Amino acid sequence: MLFAALLLAILPASCHLFLDSPTTFIDHLGPIDDNSFYALNLVTNTYYIVEAEILAEGNKCIIWAEKGSGVTVTKAQEMAQRYDTEIRPRILANFGGNNDILQYANTLAGRDDGKLTILLLDIQDGFKDPGKDTFVAGYFMSSDFRPRGLITGQGSRYSNGRDMIYIDTYPGMALRPGETYGVLAHELQHLVTYVSRHQMNRSLYIDTWIEEGLASMAEYFCLGEQYLTYRCEWFATDTRGTIAKGNNFFVWGNHVDKEPQAILDDYATAYLFFHWLYLQTTDTALRSRLYYDIMTSVYTDYRAVTNIAKDINPAWADWEILLRTWLAANYYPQNDHYGYKGSNYLRGKIRVKPISGETTPLFPGEGVYSTIRNNVFDFSAIQPSPNIRYTGITSNTGTFSTPSPNISGNILLTFNANNISSRTTETGHLTGNASITAAAQTITIDTQSETMTGMYAVDVRDVLGRNRE
Numbered sequence: 001m002l003f004a005a006l007l008l009a010i011l012p013a014s015c016h017l018f019l020d021s022p023t024t025f026i027d028h029l030g031p032i033d034d035n036s037f038y039a040l041n042l043v044t045n046t047y048y049i050v051e052a053e054i055l056a057e058g059n060k061c062i063i064w065a066e067k068g069s070g071v072t073v074t075k076a077q078e079m080a081q082r083y084d085t086e087i088r089p090r091i092l093a094n095f096g097g098n099n100d101i102l103q104y105a106n107t108l109a110g111r112d113d114g115k116l117t118i119l120l121l122d123i124q125d126g127f128k129d130p131g132k133d134t135f136v137a138g139y140f141m142s143s144d145f146r147p148r149g150l151i152t153g154q155g156s157r158y159s160n161g162r163d164m165i166y167i168d169t170y171p172g173m174a175l176r177p178g179e180t181y182g183v184l185a186h187e188l189q190h191l192v193t194y195v196s197r198h199q200m201n202r203s204l205y206i207d208t209w210i211e212e213g214l215a216s217m218a219e220y221f222c223l224g225e226q227y228l229t230y231r232c233e234w235f236a237t238d239t240r241g242t243i244a245k246g247n248n249f250f251v252w253g254n255h256v257d258k259e260p261q262a263i264l265d266d267y268a269t270a271y272l273f274f275h276w277l278y279l280q281t282t283d284t285a286l287r288s289r290l291y292y293d294i295m296t297s298v299y300t301d302y303r304a305v306t307n308i309a310k311d312i313n314p315a316w317a318d319w320e321i322l323l324r325t326w327l328a329a330n331y332y333p334q335n336d337h338y339g340y341k342g343s344n345y346l347r348g349k350i351r352v353k354p355i356s357g358e359t360t361p362l363f364p365g366e367g368v369y370s371t372i373r374n375n376v377f378d379f380s381a382i383q384p385s386p387n388i389r390y391t392g393i394t395s396n397t398g399t400f401s402t403p404s405p406n407i408s409g410n411i412l413l414t415f416n417a418n419n420i421s422s423r424t425t426e427t428g429h430l431t432g433n434a435s436i437t438a439a440a441q442t443i444t445i446d447t448q449s450e451t452m453t454g455m456y457a458v459d460v461r462d463v464l465g466r467n468r469e
Helices: 073-095 101-108 169-175 177-199 208-223 225-237 260-280 284-295 303-309 319-329 344-349
Strands: 003-010 036-041 046-057 061-066 116-121 135-141 164-168 359-362 367-371 388-393 411-416 426-429 455-459
Touching (some): 046 073, 061 073, 073 101, 073 116, 073 177, 101 177, 135 169, 164 169, 164 177, 169 177, 177 208, 177 284, 208 260, 208 284, 260 319, 260 344, 303 319, 319 367, 319 388, 319 411, 411 426
Antiparallel strands (some): 003 135, 003 455, 135 164, 359 426
8 A cells, every 4th residue: 555645626627637647756865864754746756855844742743844834833733732632532532442553553663752743745746726726635655664765676665764644735734724634634544544454464455435434434533524514515416416326435436437526426425324334333332343343354345344234233244235224324314213313414414316217327336216106116027137126215114125026115226236346337227207306305405515616535546546555
């Protein structure tokens, strides 16, 4: 794993930069002094040297800043204080499993000061124009756990020999100061995932949707639900209709070739799925280990989730049933049994629109909704497909029905239950009825959204390409 990073993109330029571009590192930097760091230029995919100085030191972190960055000592001290008293303890409480994994990270990096290095720098990402350009707000590089200098056998890759996170100063801290701590929490969780799996001798690679879902919940725990409203706004507004057509996290980035901004669907749905799972976990002891167990699972795919989800509901040992239940929650979020219980905001915000038509292609994990007229849908003429499943949902009770041979209910949920994250679609059938109009909705949905041309967070690997070591 080369790095995990957070990019904030000003739409519509998101996700166009460097996708699948080759990495061409250089090999002439040589050793550096104790006040310098190797940093990655994301435009040229080359390393360069950053001269920095210590601006603040907390009990558990050291805040370095690039010389000339303009970051004040006061701002650095505030970051150190918030890291020590808020971000670090909340990450450990929800992802540490009664284990100070961040102390282990410090030891793994060959250090004994017990302090995370946070480097504040103007990340070289090509940003020039606040009106249209993208920028990288922060990143974590697992290569920094290697001894400092050129990494032998890794081409021209460099390590700073520290447990550390990089945070952007411009435009990040300068123009988006309110999001800096969300970036820090997100990247810290990526670091925790890497180090925890290293400590447990697990594969260092897990499915992207799991990694990003966990990192989004780190933002939630450190800053609260209100910080992530932009994810929910994106989901609820669905201005391009890609969510209504089924796009979600399970096959990551599978729609970006035709609709680049569809990558934001993946982030929104990953957050909602992991938040929904948390809301469904009413047992306090189970909640305390929920994400740690997923993060450190022997599995790297959906089984990392079902293996713990079965303790919430035994039926959720089956990915198909777990997926169906979450998809149903996205249409009936106020259902007291399987909805977004415990979050009034999500209960009033989340609802996917039904679509019309006879058939639709569905990737694994995708689900769509179509209206059933007169509460019965004749299923007898539907040709079966290996992984396509059909469920009728009754609005007043939220109960499910399956073909026998007809399907009863108000809404037909058609979904692809394939648990292998492949880029192959199967054809799902719809009722052929027109979509329900807004006036016919059974709940009031808050669709007053923020401007959808703002900045949205995605991982830098979705810019540089996911297939990195």
